[in-house]
Amino acid sequence: MLLIDCPFCGKRPELEFRYGGEAHIARPDDPSEFGDKAWGQFLYGRSNQRGMHAERWRHVHGCGRFFNALRDTTNDRFAATYKIGEERPALPEAQGAVEA
Amino acid sequence: MSAPFRLEGGGRIDRTRTLHFTFDGKPYAGFAGDTLASALLANGVHLVGRSFKYHRPRGIVAAGSDEPNALVSVGSGPRFTPNLRATQVELHDGLVAQSQNHWPSVNFDLGALNDLFSPLFPAGFYYKTFMWPKSAWKRFYEPKIRAMAGLGHAPTLPDPDSYAQRYAHCDALIIGAGPAGIAAALAAEAHGARVILCDEEAELGGSLLAERKGIIEGKDASAWLADAVAKLRQSPKVRWLSRTTAFGYFPHNMLGLAERMTDHLAAPADGRPRERLWQVRAKEVVLATGALERPLVFPDNDRPGIMLAGAARQYLTRYAVKPGSRAVVATAHDEAYRAALELAAASVEIAAIVDIRQDMPGPWAARARAAGLRVLPSTTLCATSGRHRVSRVEIAPCGSDGKIGARSRLDCDLVLMCGGFTPTIHLFSQARGKLRFAEKLNAFLPDGGAENLRCAGACRGIFGLESAIADGVAAGEAAARDAVGGRVEAVHAPVPLSEDGGGGRLEPLPNHRSPHRVKAFVDFQNDVTAKDVKLAVREGFRSIEHIKRYTTTGMATDQGKTSNMNALGIAASALDKPLPTVGLTTFRMPYTPVTFGAFAGSARGELFDPVRVTSTHEWAKVKGAVFEDVGQWKRARYFPVKGEDMQRAVARECQAVRQSVGLFDGSTLGKIEIVGPDAAEFMNRIYVNPWTKLEPGRCRYGVMLREDGSILDDGVVGRLAADRFHVTTTTGGAVQVLNHMEDFLQTEWSGLDCWLTSTTEQWAVIAVQGPESRKVLERLVEDIDLSSAAMPHMSVRQGHICGVPTRLFRVSFTGELGFEINVPADYGRAIWEAVFDAGFSRRITPYGTEAMHVMRAEKGYIIVGQDTDGTVTADDVGLSWAIGKAKKDFVGKRSLARPAMTDADRKQLVGLLPENPELVLEEGAQIVADRQSAIGQKMIGRKMMGEKMIGHVTSSYFSVALGRGIALAMVAGGRRRMGETLCVPMPEGVIKAVVTNPVFLDPEGKRLDA
Ligand SMILES: [Zn+2]
Secondary structure, eight states, X not given: OOEEEETTTEEEEGGGOEEEEESOOOOOSOXXXXXXXXXXXXXXXXXXXXSEEEEEEXXXXXXXXXXXXXXXXXXXXXXXXXXXXXXXXXXXXXHHOOOO | OOOTTBOSSOSSOEEEEEEEEEETTEEEEEEETOBHHHHHHHTTOOOOEEOTTTOOEEOOOOSSTTOSSOEEEEOOGGGOEEEEETTTOBOXXXXXXXXXXXXXXXXSBXXXXXXXXXXXXXXXXXXXXXXXXXXXXXXXXXXXXXXXXXOSOOOOSOOOOOEEEEXXXXXXXXXXXXXXXXXXXXXXXXXXXXXXXXOSSSSTTGGGGGOSSOEETTEEHHHHHHHHHHHHHHOTTEEEESSEEEEEEETTTEEEEEEEOSTTOSSXXXXXXXXXXXXXXXXXXXXXXXXXXXXXXXXXXXSTTEEEHHHHHHHHHHHOBOOOSEEEEEESSTHHHHHHHHHHHTTOXXXXXXXXXXXXXXXXXXXXXXXXXXXXXXXXXXXEEOSSSOOEEEEEEBOTTOOBOOOEEXXXXXXXXXXXXXXXXXHHHHTTOOEEEETTTTEEEEOOOSSSEEEOGGGGTOOSHHHHHHHHHHHHHHHHHHHHOTTOOOOSOOOOOOOTTOOOOOSOOOOSSOGGGOOOEEETTTTEEHHHHHHHHHTTOOSHXXXXXXXXXXXXXXXXXXXXXXXXXXXXXXXXXXXXXXXXXXXXSOSSOOOHHHHHTTOSGGGXXXXXXXXXXXXXXXXXXXXXXXXXXXXXXXXXXXXXXXXXXXXXXXXXXXHSOXXXXXXXXXXXXXXXXXXXXXXXXXXXXXOTTOOTTBEEEEEEEOTTSSEEEEEEEEEEETTEEEEEEOTTTHHHHHHHHHHIIIXXXXXXXXXXXXXXXXXXXXXEESTTHHXXXXXXXXXXXXXXXXXXXXXXXXXXXXXXXXXXXXOOSSSSSEEEEEEEGGGHHHHHHHHHHHTGGGTOEEOOHHHHHHHHHHTTOOOTTTTOOTTOOTGXXXXXXXXXXXXXXXXXXXXXXXXXXXXXXXXXXXXXXXSSTTOOOOTTOEEESSHHHHHHHHHHOHHHHHHHEEEEEEEEEEETTTTEEEEEEEEETGGGGTTOEEEEEETTEEEEEEEEOSOXXXXXXXXXXX
16 A cells, blocks of 8 residues: 655555546646647546656545645655645656666 | 374474364374374375365375465364365364365265366366357356366355454564574664564474574574574564464555464454454565475376475474375485485485485585485486375486486385475565576575565575574664664675575476376466476467466466476476576465455444435334435435335325425435635536526526536535535535545636535435425425515525524425425434424325436436436537536536537437337337347347447336336437337347437426426
């Protein structure tokens, strides 16, 4: 079971959280300006990262807040968790590297 | 009773406590400290079961959790437990055990005919033999195979025991209490770490429990062990868990441990849990899991009396049991010599040590010769005989070219084998650690982990007592340093890896016989032979993962502990590829089987899942209501009177609502309060509907979409004030809807100033529906004018009912004049009863969810999740009127403009009237356009169905109000098809039905204002 560091509450077991999919996919201010292809990409296109993945979690059985996290999908280690609205933190090269 | 093979002295058994037990009904005796396996061997019993596929006689091979053969059933009645390893079953007085997988008896087993017909059972025989005819599989092959092949029987009675679960945290979790693990625990404790030490055996000590001559730190090994264990037991920082298997390694250093608490007791104290499941979150983990000895693969290597050399040593030294009288030792590794010397010292005659190796670099061969033992290098063991116990072997000289010389025979009643050692890397691999193949050791070793763990001792290829201890000390210190912090200096370094210990052998021993006629077993538990693995390669399988599945090698309950490396070696040489390139199969939890009880813990019976009940639940129970489960909720489905069945009860309930007044508990509806200056703007963005102009005191039916345009949920929303909305959701959608709203509010529109609060549990909802409903409520409501003029349909008022504050909605899900009373949940029962009493003279009738469903279907009101699925848009179900066309944006709006969403052939909600009014269509039934395709569908099968199927029935009931069956359906281009007759093919024949408007009753809505 993952141990997830909620930016509001601290480390809590995965059971308290709900996964929220890939992070930093901002909803456009005016979706009507998007063509069908671009909108389809917004709805369904995901990076499916092998390696460091920016993703959303909600501490649903805790503070209820959504937040973002950087997790290495090859070993499940979290490199960072951060609040919604904050920039994706820069990581040292080695940590962010995708293994071949 | 004297056990003929028990030694006079020695061992770790308690000879003052004789224990009586039965095996297959026969009485035997053993001592405290025995396992079932050691006690049986002491009594000269080697034949303990029949094999899985060929029903061959099988004996005890190992002495621990790696035992592949000796699976037994223990206990009786509700405590009957199948498939336990006799090597791990601790003896207690009165133990009742049975062998498995034979009929009528283990000595005479009809299933053994399978062995004679074994040419019919090659690798993959399930796939090849039983392909045709299809129907025979179900009727004949499957039941026969299931009856013949298999392990113990499942218990038939409910488990009477309780199971506990605990969470624990520690600095260092040390798994395996052999020399390395104990040394690690002592070192970690000395450096200030809080330690948990666990071991699957009853006693801490691991290999030290069978150590006779070793000296540790100047002490005799058993004295060192006793001191160490005493120290660990006294330390307040150490929790030690024996009989505890670390079965799984989960992310972020979470480990699952299964502790067996009462199975070893003759009479467990009442109320004590049988097992305890530990979930341990460890800062650091030390794996000291040791290594498992490998069998050698030679013809008929599965006869009772053929066992691992190390196991024989354990039976001798730990249990004071002679596993035989005259032994042949077959080996590819030095370790077997130690067993031979110790057995010889206990007056077991060693007929010969047959070593396949040409050179024996270590000192052991010389020691054996010095002790007068006959050592035969470059010699193979090429045959064995003996029906229920090995009685003779054939050996032959064998050069490095594999050529066999003149054969000779040796009589014996025991064969010891040692093919080398396989480090126990199961947990390490579960932790997604990387492995590397050490050529000289013929072993995969840990090589960099993903978790905070380190390995010590034999599980990382460090063999020998002294080295294991030193390696354990280093690992324990380092774990304490990393867990506790910078105060600790690790002074000892891990022991450097020496690969000189010998890698044993991963290939079958050469023999002179036709490879087609030889059964040299690789996987004893699943009856897989070397021939099967080679056949799989010949048939084109290349990956070990595929070979494993095709042959089933390594797929038994022991997960190939003794067999995986041999199978891999055979596959690699058959493929003529270096072993590491063939790969290694995945290690999965559990390391050994774990009971369902341990996982379930207290979550069984009433505690299996939380039950949610409304405030009128007890009232409904007294009235004899029949309940249904809706999610975790119990909802009254109907209220039968005087022995009514459901159909009659529902008909009566519907009639009461349509003619007079009914009472319904709607408390399970999800409720969310949305409050704040930007509440209306938030509503505008989340729902398809416009909210800005909705006046306080009015309600609106709201629909919300996912961003992809499909309907997420619906429900009536009341505006209580400019900045306050009372939102309702479907019963099942409450959690999802709040999550959806929070998602957008927190992540996309964090600038909006409003708050969302779940109030589902706070409000009891009592629906009063029917033409007489106003008259009933007028007597109870104090400060709200219920007249149509003052309180029109779709309005909400706040006031009091029987003195209790209420939010009173005038809404209808039945099509009748109706109200929904919201009161604080604690008052729900009181107000419900007050309404019921007030309506007595008008024959007010409680109704359940079934009548509610019928009445809403008569009105064509959809249920999200029943009439819709994840593909249905608002327009598909005729709700485009709800969309605020002037709104620039709302969640899902852009998706509605995608080409596929506006296709005229999309499935649309329609009504269906069966031509025969008595008929009620089946929900989920498929719909086709005409009779021809209905028949075609039946004859041609799936493909035709895909082409011609144009829709499906979503809701279907018998309507008393209309005197006929009615249905809602999603039909392609449905709104174009009004009046068309469609076909519903059913097994009994084709049912014709006419497409209609989905609003069957009172399409003008006059009854709402009755
Ligand atoms: Zn939190």
